[in-house]
Amino acid sequence: MPHGSMINPRGLKVLAANYLQDVDLSLIDEAWAVVVKVHGGKRHFSGEPYLIHALEVASMLASMHLDLDTVLAGMLHGVIKEGFTREQLKEKFGDDVAAIVEGSTRITEVQYDSKLASQAENVRKLLLAIAADIRVLLVKLVDRLQDMFLLDMVDREVQVEMARETMDLYAPLASRIGIDWLKRELEDLAFKYLYPLEHADLAGRLENSLDERQEYVDEVIAILHEKLAENSITPMRIIGRPKHLFSIYKKLVVQNIPLERVYDKVAFRIIVDSVNECYESLGVIHANWAPVPGRIKDFISSPKANNYQSIHTTVVGPRGHFIEIQIRTEEMDRVAQEGVAAHWAYKEGQKVSQRDAQLFRELKKLVKSLHEVEDPREFLDSVKGELYEPDVYALTPGGQVKEFPLGSCPIDFAYAVHTEVGDHCVGAKVNGRLVPLKYQLQIGDIVEIITSPNQRPRRGWLDLVKTSRAKARIRNWLRREEKEKALKLGREICEREIKNNNTSLKKIVKSGHIRLLLKTLRCNSLEDMLVKVGSGTITVQTLIKALQPPELQQEKDNAAYDLPPEELAARLVGQQTVEKEQGKAGISIDGIDGMLVKISQCCNPLPGDGIVGFITTGRGVSVHKADCVNLLSSDPRRWIEVSWAGLDDKHYKAGIHVSAENRRGIFAEVSSAISSDNANIVEVSAHVTPADTADLTLTVEVENLDHLQVLMQHIRQMEHVISVRRL
Secondary structure, eight states, rough: OOOHHHSHHHHHHHHHHTTOTTOTHHHHHHHHHHHHHHHOOOBBBBBBBHHHHHHHHHHHHHHHOOOOOEEEHHTTTTTTGTTTOOHHHHHOOHHHHHHHHHTTOOOOSSOSSHHHHHHHHHHHHHHHHHHHHHHHHHHHHHHHHHHHHHHGGSSSSHHHHHHHHIIIIIHHHHTTOOOOHHHHHHHHHHHHHHHHHHHHHHHHHHHHHHHHHHHHHHHHHHHHHHHHHTTOOSSSSEEEEEEEHHHHHHHHHHHHHHHGGOOOOEEEEEESSSHHHHHHHHHHHHHHSBBBOOOOETTSSSSTTOOOOOOEEEEGGGGOOOEEEEEEEEEHHHHHGGGGGTOOTHHHHTTOHHHHHHHHHEEEEEEETTTTTTSHHHHHHHHHTTTTTOOOEEOOOTTTTEEOOTTTTTTHHHHHHHHHHHHHHEEEEEEEEEEEEEOOTTTTTBBEEEOOOOOOOOOOGGGOSSSSHHHHHHHHHHHHHHHHHHHHHHHHHHHHHHHHHTHHHHHHHHHHTTTHHHHHHSSSHHHHHHHEEEEEEEOOHHHHHSSHHHHHHHHHHHHHHOOOOHHHHHHHHHHHOOOOTTTSSSSTTTTTTGGEEOOOTOOOOOOOOOOOEEEEESSEEEEEEETOOOHTTSSSGEEEEEOOOOOOTTOOOEEEEEEEEOOTTTHHHHHHHHHHHTTTEEEEEEEEESEEEEEEEEEEEEEEOOOOOOOOHHHHTTTTTTEEEEO
């Protein structure tokens, strides 16, 4: 094999031997033999031999001092796509290597309906694999970084696609596990290809100011050494490094300011011996330079979710420039740079630290929160939303830090604690004070969630929450609720129609005829059929047709659908009666609970009006007046007979329009008349017409149609009223 002889893993073995003492590295040679056999003379998209790419991925993983299984998986990460099976990998290298390689392999053999669906399934597969073994992510991140280094070799469309995926998925994932250098590299490379002109311009301008910036860095470091020494603090080192390009670009865009006004283009890092010296150093800095309010963050006492610890402060430094200073210990600095790899949980004989275990639990929670999101676009949007760069850090009463995007509310916090806490959230105390659910969380808030077993998620919450996790859980609950309602409604409708055919649902199931019915209606199960009937996906007419002989149903269909919509509606209204049933109020659908129906807002029917039900998709039954324009223009096959149920002590909304002479006090007179008739005004709008009349549009609460008619008659009898009509 010519490529195997020219390119070989000797350098990788030397690199691994530096930290993997007493570990058999012969498996590297075996893995190399597989790579040479599988990839042979194949080339990477950059044009270089694929063998070089495989070695570079493995070598970077080794430079991060990761375990042998991860290094082997990095070398073998492309072999499954070329036909080498998981079973073969497991036999040669063990189950862990096989699982990591499979988890990091994109799905290619399955055809999806769209590119979006394919992308969503690949991301879903990756996240599931990461939840099982974090090493899958490490291999994918390093593989993607190596690809990004060579992106100049592909056409513009592929560049943008890979850069966008890197910016939205891989860089945030690197941040999530705390590998800061990898996150910065990925962001800057993605920035280069997503916004090439802006990248080139910013890089050029920063390069031109390099000498001036270095002079300023040296000046600040000298002052810091001097001031700290005066207070008996000897830092291990002080570093001044330029912020990476993309972070500066974000600041320019978000704050809409020119580069000249970005004073903290350099971040200073002070590394000291102990936690006490961290806080002592902060005091020295603030004693000499004025701190910027709101820019002091203590991640030592309250670490980030990715285990990051440091103190951040922004001060007005020499020459009036804002400078950001981070203060941490040596161990904190190592964790900040290497993240989860700093104390790697899979190294031989090493136990998982408590903080790493918490990080893994957070990743598993992320995957679980996205598990029920089926729509590809919603899923990808949820992933992006979950991997946000947090702007707000709030704490539980026990001191655990939760991270949120700007504008998040207590409901977001509740779902970050647990789904059950979110579902039953009724209020919150922030810093010991009761706040409304729309309150926007601030940095450092201590949040205590108040719950009630009777509380349930509400659709309006979707307008309040900012985190994808909260939105996904609320949507899931609403979908389940709608499905349960549809199942109940569908069961009642099916029972009624089947009873009309002199049988019962139970008998059909017992006799086995249900299989034919399900086949006719194209349903997978009885529950599927009931839900589809209840949600309107299967119309009542379609159900009847499936239950009856074709010739009988054809005769009924022809007779029914020859009639105009007005007559069809009148037929359904013909037999309606008011049911005097104690304990129920509202609308009955042959015994179906009134909670499953809602009064349509377009026509606001009242008891006494002829009404028709319309089965909506996923929302139960919407009840309309029989002459409602919206009903008559809808599909009659989704109409259903409904009737008014026990109506004592219940009020309904109705709209009326009053035209009157434009004179002082006319609205007060109309209001007085409405009040005298024991009705209530809930909404009103008024204006004067060009003809100098007063037009009043009112929404009133009345008991029934008779109550409304009496009310309207009394208003008509008023001296200055011209006309009254119902809307």
